[in-house]
Amino acid sequence: MKPIIAVNYKAYYPYSFGENALRIARDAKRVWEETGVEVILAPPFTEIYRVLKEVEGSGVKVFAQHADPVEPGAVTGYIPVEGLKEAGVHGVILNHSEHRLKIADINALIIKARRLGLKTLACADVPETGAAIALLKPDMIAVEPPELIGTGVSVSKAKPEVITNSVSMIRSVNKEALILTGAGITTGEDVYQAVKLGTIGVLVASGIVKAKDPYSVMKDMALNALKAVS
Numbered sequence: 001m002k003p004i005i006a007v008n009y010k011a012y013y014p015y016s017f018g019e020n021a022l023r024i025a026r027d028a029k030r031v032w033e034e035t036g037v038e039v040i041l042a043p044p045f046t047e048i049y050r051v052l053k054e055v056e057g058s059g060v061k062v063f064a065q066h067a068d069p070v071e072p073g074a075v076t077g078y079i080p081v082e083g084l085k086e087a088g089v090h091g092v093i094l095n096h097s098e099h100r101l102k103i104a105d106i107n108a109l110i111i112k113a114r115r116l117g118l119k120t121l122a123c124a125d126v127p128e129t130g131a132a133i134a135l136l137k138p139d140m141i142a143v144e145p146p147e148l149i150g151t152g153v154s155v156s157k158a159k160p161e162v163i164t165n166s167v168s169m170i171r172s173v174n175k176e177a178l179i180l181t182g183a184g185i186t187t188g189e190d191v192y193q194a195v196k197l198g199t200i201g202v203l204v205a206s207g208i209v210k211a212k213d214p215y216s217v218m219k220d221m222a223l224n225a226l227k228a229v230s
């Protein structure tokens with residue numbers, strides 16, 4: 001199975017927006033072409049259109065960072081899944097630590113996304129919530145200890161037990177979901193360890209989005225992920 005590098009742009013300024021957002025998209029396309037690793041980009045809502053255009057024709061997938069548990073209609077400022085589908089994304093991140101959802105809403109959003117043909121990447125803070133969310137059958141689950149997010153101290157090195165426990169707890173209730181991890185991942189070595197510990201890839205933000213050369217970081221992560229699965 002191909003390893004996955006999922007890049008959450010978050011809303012870093014100026015890194016996540018405008019020309020910078022496009023640069024990361026071009027870099028991702030190059031990494032996908034050169035390594036065949038599955039690359040997922042999650043730009044801010046404002047950048048979805050141009051990032052999608054930039055990666056068109058490649059294997060790079062574009063996800064939204066969030067969807068609101070609302071039906072389309074008089075819901076000013078909210079983003080229903082139907083709107084994301086129209087925007088052309090391939091999938092959506094749900095329940096990120098910085099944008100949490102109630103479990104009932106995660107369930108409803110996963111069901112709706114599936115009906116509309118969108119993939120779901122659901123996040124959890126600890127292995128136990130990862131297993132609870134696994135019962136809802138998202139396509140992917142990323143377990144990320146919130147205290148390590150954005151620190152540059154990787155979950156693979158600081159809390160490897162979070163990864164191994166996540167894998168065993170999630171697998172006890174769901175044999176199919178793709179398991180990712182994240183928080184503080186900055187190097188290829190971090191990715192190598194995460195995959196060796198049982199995941200199929202990582203969800204990364206600052207280590208790529210704020211890097212001087214996002215291409216080199218992404219490429220190193222992709223090559224290490226491949227080395228770990230071989």
Ligand SMILES: O=C[C@H](O)COP(=O)(O)O
Nearest residue numbers: 008149150183184205206
């Ligand atoms: O969605 C990504 C995670 O929150 C990890 O963020 P980070 O790579 O900046 O630690």
